[in-house]
Amino acid sequence: MSVSSHFSASYEEARSKFLDAAAAAGATLERFDNPAENPRGVDLSTDVARLGDPAAPAMLLTFSGTHGAEGFCGSGVQVAWLADGFWKEVPDSVQQVHVHAINPYGFASLSRTTEDNIDLNRNFVDHANPPVNEGWPKIQPVLCPTEWNDGTLDQMKAGVEAFVEEHGFWAFREAATSGQYRDPKGIFYGGSAPGWSRRTVETIVGKYCKGLKQLAVIDYHTGLGPRGFGERIIDHLPDTPGYGRAMDWYGGDASSPYLGTSTSAKLTGQMLDWIDRALTGTEVTAIALEYGTEPEDKVIGALTSDNWLRFHGDLSSARGREIKQKVRDAFYQDANDWKQMIWDRALDTQRLALQGLTR
Incomplete structure (x- = not known):
């Protein structure tokens, strides 16, 4: 089956393909229903597929749809990984959890933000004392x-x-x-309180990730950089163990907003930063994999x-x-060559993450 067939034209199609692929792989599935009303009347949910021994000390954790309309990319990767049997490459010492459409409202309505106009990747702050963006x-x-x-x-x-x-x-x-x-x-509104998607992330991490020795996180994004190129963006601060591990795992083929080597600016309220802070005692190595689509303007x-x-x-x-x-064109390229570039980089990245987890 071609890589292109694993990508979808809508949230509903993506969810169906993910559930089918996860079930065929023998994954344990859990559904989190989003109560928001979608403009198209579609039922909304985040779905989680888990494979491997729940007692394994290490985990590969992937996210799609953090920025709603960007979910076509990450969903296609997750479906291809499951449907084409690449999940079998994961050793017994590593469990895997794939979170599909963590922002289902944005995915289904072709918007980057949630039902509350929240940018999920700016929502993980202390809202009693939020950051100030003077500009x-x-x-x-x-x-x-x-x-x-x-x-x-x-x-x-x-x-x-x-x-x-x-x-x-x-x-x-x-x-x-x-x-x-x-x-x-x-x-790029970060909200005045934790939104539904943030609370769901907190539930998932609390349920599946507590007590791990090691955790590799890959969060799939689109919209920045050259068309089809996947930039590995390290969210850890430089001179931290997480940053050092990420640079080691990915052979230096990664960037940092803090060092000015990334297409991304320094952000506030990022999901991956929160995961790192929340899992004290776990070696968290987290990246965003950001793929280019169209020119930035x-x-x-x-x-x-x-x-x-x-x-x-x-x-x-x-x-x-x-x-x-x-919006669709800005975050998803319905072209076979683009999808192949997405998959090739994702497969290499997930394999490198697994190597890092098992060293």
Whole structure:
């Protein structure tokens, strides 16, 4: 069966393929129902497949759909891993847990955020004392317009260029994307409280990962970098054991936002950071595997237009349908060569993680 066949055109198809592949592999399955109402009337859930001895001291843990519409990529990898029997490569000393569609609302509705407009990968903070993004008030009027017409993207581009000229590119990147906790209707909103998806992550980690000696985590993402290339982004701070292990496991083929070697800015409230903090006594080695799709200006345009659509537009209108197609294109390339690149890098990465766990 070709790799392309393991990818899906919708959340429902992806979930069905994942459940079928996991059941055929003999995995133990658990379902977490999301009570949010999806605009298309689809039942929403996060599904967890577990394989191996629950008493094994090490685990490979994968996530798809952290950023909803990015879930096509990670789901395709998880399905291929299970359906084509690669899960059998995992030694007896390592158990594996695959979390499918941790943000099912965003996956099903072709949005990056959750039902509460929360960016899940900015939600893992102390909301009683959230981080302050000092640059956000300056860039918010540029990136979150209340009206959308044929000239909006050009106006946005001009506003971004003016901000970059005055403050620098990385100041823009961090102001725009690092996370903000002021504007519930803005992009990259980290929420005012733990959302459903965060609480589900906490439940899954608490149930499956407590007491492990070693944990390798791979969180699948799309939207940054060259088309089809998978950047291994290390979330651990430099000069920490986790960072050292990740660089060792992946042969130095990894990047760090903290060292300026990544396409990603330094972020606040990341899921992988929280997992590392939560599992005291466990050697956590966590990366995000980030795949490029389209040029960054198109990705940002898709994000901002989708945000406008949620709060100001009409989903059923011609413009609404056009925006949703742009979101899909920004986070999923329905092309066989792209899917093959996704799978090749993912397979190499998961195999290297397994080697690291068993050294």
